[in-house]
Amino acid sequence: xxxxxxxxxxxxxxxxxxxxxxxxxxxxxxxxxxxxxxxxxxxxxxxxxxxxxxxxxxxxxxxxxxxxxxxxxxxxxxxxxxxxxxxxxxxxxxxxxxxxxxxxxxxxxxxxxxxxxxxxxxxxxxxxxxxxxxxxxxxxxxxxxxxxxxxxxxxxxxxxxxxxxxxxxxxxxxxxxxxxxxxxxxxxxxxxxxxxxxxxxxxxxxxxxxxxxxxxxxxxxxxxxxxxxxxxxxxxxxxxxxxxxxxxxxxxxxxxxxxxxxxxxxxxxxxxxxxxxxxxxxxxxxxxxxxxxxxxxxxxxxxxxxxxxxxxxxxxxxxxxxxxxxxxxxxxxxxxxxxxxxxxxxxxxxxxxxxxxxxxxxxxxxxxxxxxxxxxxxxxxxxxxxxxxxxxxxxxxxxxxxxxxxxxxxxxxxxxxxxxxxxxxxxxxxxxxxxxxxxxxxxxxxxxxxxxxxxxxxxxxxxxxxx
Amino acid sequence: xxxxxxxxxxxxxxxxxxxxxxxxxxxxxxxxxxxxxxxxxxxxxxxxxxxxxxxxxxxxxxxxxxxxxxxxxxxxxxxxxxxxxxxxxxxxxxxxxxxxxxxxxxxxxxxxxxxxxxxxxxxxxxxxxxxxxxxxxxxxxxxxxxxxxxxxxxxxxxxxxxxxxxxxxxxxxxxxxxxxxxxxxxxxxxxxxxxxxxxxxxxxxxxxxxxxxxxxxxxxxxxxxxxxxxxxxxxxxxxxxxxxxxxxxxxxxxxxxxxxxxxxxxxxxxxxxxxxxxxxxxxxxxxxxxxxxxxxxxxxxxxxxxxxxxxxxxxxxxxxxxxxxxxxxxxxxxxxxxxxxxxxxxxxxxxxxxxxxxxxxxxxxxxxxxxxxxxxxxxxxxxxxxxxxxxxxxxxxxxx
Numbered sequence: 001x002x003x004x005x006x007x008x009x010x011x012x013x014x015x016x017x018x019x020x021x022x023x024x025x026x027x028x029x030x031x032x033x034x035x036x037x038x039x040x041x042x043x044x045x046x047x048x049x050x051x052x053x054x055x056x057x058x059x060x061x062x063x064x065x066x067x068x069x070x071x072x073x074x075x076x077x078x079x080x081x082x083x084x085x086x087x088x089x090x091x092x093x094x095x096x097x098x099x100x101x102x103x104x105x106x107x108x109x110x111x112x113x114x115x116x117x118x119x120x121x122x123x124x125x126x127x128x129x130x131x132x133x134x135x136x137x138x139x140x141x142x143x144x145x146x147x148x149x150x151x152x153x154x155x156x157x158x159x160x161x162x163x164x165x166x167x168x169x170x171x172x173x174x175x176x177x178x179x180x181x182x183x184x185x186x187x188x189x190x191x192x193x194x195x196x197x198x199x200x201x202x203x204x205x206x207x208x209x210x211x212x213x214x215x216x217x218x219x220x221x222x223x224x225x226x227x228x229x230x231x232x233x234x235x236x237x238x239x240x241x242x243x244x245x246x247x248x249x250x251x252x253x254x255x256x257x258x259x260x261x262x263x264x265x266x267x268x269x270x271x272x273x274x275x276x277x278x279x280x281x282x283x284x285x286x287x288x289x290x291x292x293x294x295x296x297x298x299x300x301x302x303x304x305x306x307x308x309x310x311x312x313x314x315x316x317x318x319x320x321x322x323x324x325x326x327x328x329x330x331x332x333x334x335x336x337x338x339x340x341x342x343x344x345x346x347x348x349x350x351x352x353x354x355x356x357x358x359x360x361x362x363x364x365x366x367x368x369x370x371x372x373x374x375x376x377x378x379x380x381x382x383x384x385x386x387x388x389x390x391x392x393x394x395x396x397x398x399x400x401x402x403x404x405x406x407x408x409x410x411x412x413x414x415x416x417x418x419x420x421x422x423x424x425x426x427x428x429x430x431x432x433x434x435x436x437x438x439x440x441x442x443x444x445x446x447x448x449x450x451x452x453x454x455x456x457x458x459x460x461x462x463x464x465x466x467x
Numbered sequence: 468x469x470x471x472x473x474x475x476x477x478x479x480x481x482x483x484x485x486x487x488x489x490x491x492x493x494x495x496x497x498x499x500x501x502x503x504x505x506x507x508x509x510x511x512x513x514x515x516x517x518x519x520x521x522x523x524x525x526x527x528x529x530x531x532x533x534x535x536x537x538x539x540x541x542x543x544x545x546x547x548x549x550x551x552x553x554x555x556x557x558x559x560x561x562x563x564x565x566x567x568x569x570x571x572x573x574x575x576x577x578x579x580x581x582x583x584x585x586x587x588x589x590x591x592x593x594x595x596x597x598x599x600x601x602x603x604x605x606x607x608x609x610x611x612x613x614x615x616x617x618x619x620x621x622x623x624x625x626x627x628x629x630x631x632x633x634x635x636x637x638x639x640x641x642x643x644x645x646x647x648x649x650x651x652x653x654x655x656x657x658x659x660x661x662x663x664x665x666x667x668x669x670x671x672x673x674x675x676x677x678x679x680x681x682x683x684x685x686x687x688x689x690x691x692x693x694x695x696x697x698x699x700x701x702x703x704x705x706x707x708x709x710x711x712x713x714x715x716x717x718x719x720x721x722x723x724x725x726x727x728x729x730x731x732x733x734x735x736x737x738x739x740x741x742x743x744x745x746x747x748x749x750x751x752x753x754x755x756x757x758x759x760x761x762x763x764x765x766x767x768x769x770x771x772x773x774x775x776x777x778x779x780x781x782x783x784x785x786x787x788x789x790x791x792x793x794x795x796x797x798x799x800x801x802x803x804x805x806x807x808x809x810x811x812x813x814x815x816x817x818x819x820x821x822x823x824x825x826x827x828x829x830x831x832x833x834x835x836x837x838x839x840x841x842x843x844x845x846x847x848x849x850x851x852x853x854x855x856x857x858x859x860x861x862x863x864x865x866x867x
Contacts, residue, residue, distance in 0.1 A: 228714035414780035426783035
């Protein structure tokens, strides 16, 4: 079988018509039917993808060397083979060629019904995005990921341009939404936002509430990434209003809840955020969606941020949570343990050990940074409290952090006026002042007396008017 | 102009002024020549003879009297055509058409690049204009022309001030919010050209949330300039809350890459990174028409702010520690600090023998602290005395 397939590959795929058909491999005559070739190609795709490619191309190219039995649905087989070819290309790590494939298929798309085209294109894009990210030699993982995202974005843009010429509005809007979410991933926030605003205008006019909801959620994510709290909340409210008017499928409802949780957490309202994350977790969990784990993580994060690290352990041992136990949950448990012991080094070691789960998730990262800062400041102030003059090295020893870090943190605290003191690097020590209250008393006295002066002015005027 | 999503295009006169500035001052000869070429083509297209003469004198182009004569005739033909329309409008049509024709005349005068001609033409338009808003617009467009009509393309401050004052008066009398905010941006540009950075910073921060004056400068440039002015003139709490936390800044600052790093380094006290991004930022500044002339001044001001912030939390700091923090050599830092301390910008003293910089601060530290408290005590006594005296006088006046 393999040798025969090799014959086909040597006879250049696009024109692999007559001779290959004539030299029908594996003897039996049925193999030259359309459905038969598809079956063979599918079987090959699992075993040796590269060999399946020419078979798929044969079907797609539509050369009529293959026998078509009456019960074959030509279009269905062709579409199945297109998807098969895309999968094979992806497996052979040539996912970028899917873009060229779609281009050549534009003529074919004109022949089949619009809805089928839409479904086919979206499936292709889905498969490309679901493909693994593989790094070329010499590329770092981030670069490979960025290249992967860029390739998908290029595919989307090419499809959008084609849709504009063919006036396929429905498909174009869906792909534009896809492109916007890709741009968000690639951190091109302004581009994403301008695309989303334009898309919103169009979709609102069409009164397509389901799609409008998705785009509004995208807008919320984009505004959140740009740290625009008020606009993110506005987008979320708009999304909820739209959701009220239609039947919302469970995944979308859970996604809305998750986004609401993220926005609430950003505003430091951790209790509300917790309840949203819980809803989202239940929703995703019942669907078996992979986002359930992230929501569990965020739930535990909220518990830590409201200073209830004890709850983390109890939550993570509930039955629903146990199903998702893994590194994510362990990371949160480590952070909670460090927090309850007020141990900064525990915190640091947790951050280092579970780097992927903690540092690469933007939401978790920002909140943990705030937490670390608060913890450090609290510890430092507590240590310094009994002293009026203390050596910085001594403080560093007590808090068990490197001296330089302690000194820079202290200087920042003094600058932000959280610590009333001054650093004396010549003598290597910190001097703490405490005559600020006295100075304040004098200031209050002066203010009171100036106000009394004003009262006297008014009384003088009143006295003058009485006379 | 209201509620369109398309931003207003950049004013042509200002665009030409930018090209003129680049043609005169850019570092690379290729950039200068390219700008000069574009500038010449645009001037010829606009038939701006006075501008041509001015620029030729500045950039050393040869004067082509035939070209000038041709352009002048063409320009005068345009003017004659519009004057004819004006006469017809006056004779047969209504006031709006008269006003439109007058406005077209002043546009033509403005295109020629001569501030005097534009002003005279605009006076006629102003007389015919009824709406306060439109009058403000006329003054603002004259202000834009004035921004590039001084010697060698720098602003003509007197004319600029006249028109902006006229516009302010009209806005106070009853202008809408949009024009009020636009006027702030114009005032800020005037202040920046005069090196009045603190005034400019205040105005720009106010206008940050509602910027619409795209005829003056692009949004990215506006945000970049706001950030720079704020870093020089505004205190740290305001900087943190109103600038580095503002969503408008976060979104737009990515378009000027060195500035994004610059701002976050100052806020997070990462002085090494700050120093490293300073040259990039100053390059951006020197390419800007309004701020370019003040690059070295701005650079000095920014450095004062950074050193000041670094020294603010220390009573004394070792020189080599400071060198390490900023990533510079000790000889260079010594020279810098000496210059600023001697000029009174930094309250510190260098102890070269001990290798420390000692900050001098009034207020709450040590002996100086005690002196400060004593001063407050005597102030309390003084004010209290005044209150008591007046109370006595009052009791003499009121006879109960």
